[in-house]
Amino acid sequence: RSFWCPPELRVGEFMYKIRKSINMPAAIAVYLMVDDCTTIPSKTFGEYYEEARDPDGWLYLVWAEESTF
Known part of the structure; x- marks a missing residue:
């Protein structure tokens, strides 16, 4: 799935x-990863784009979930 995020939007x-x-329950931990590293919530998408964009011009992120209970 693709999302357009303004560069100033924080992770x-x-x-x-x-x-x-999507009404995700609090018992599920969510992780966004860039280049196999978890993201820092206070960083912006613009910062990640400059650091890790693909040669095709896209920033690819991986969404992972884990049940915490």
Whole structure:
């Protein structure tokens, strides 16, 4: 799935909006990863784009979930 995110959007804000839109329970931990590393919620998508964009011009992220209970 593809999302357009403004460069100033923080990863933590994005994760909050996605969790809220799909009604994800708090018992499920969510991780966004870039280049096999977990993201820092306070960093912006613009920062990650500059650091890790693919040669095709896209920033690829991996979404992972884990049950915490």
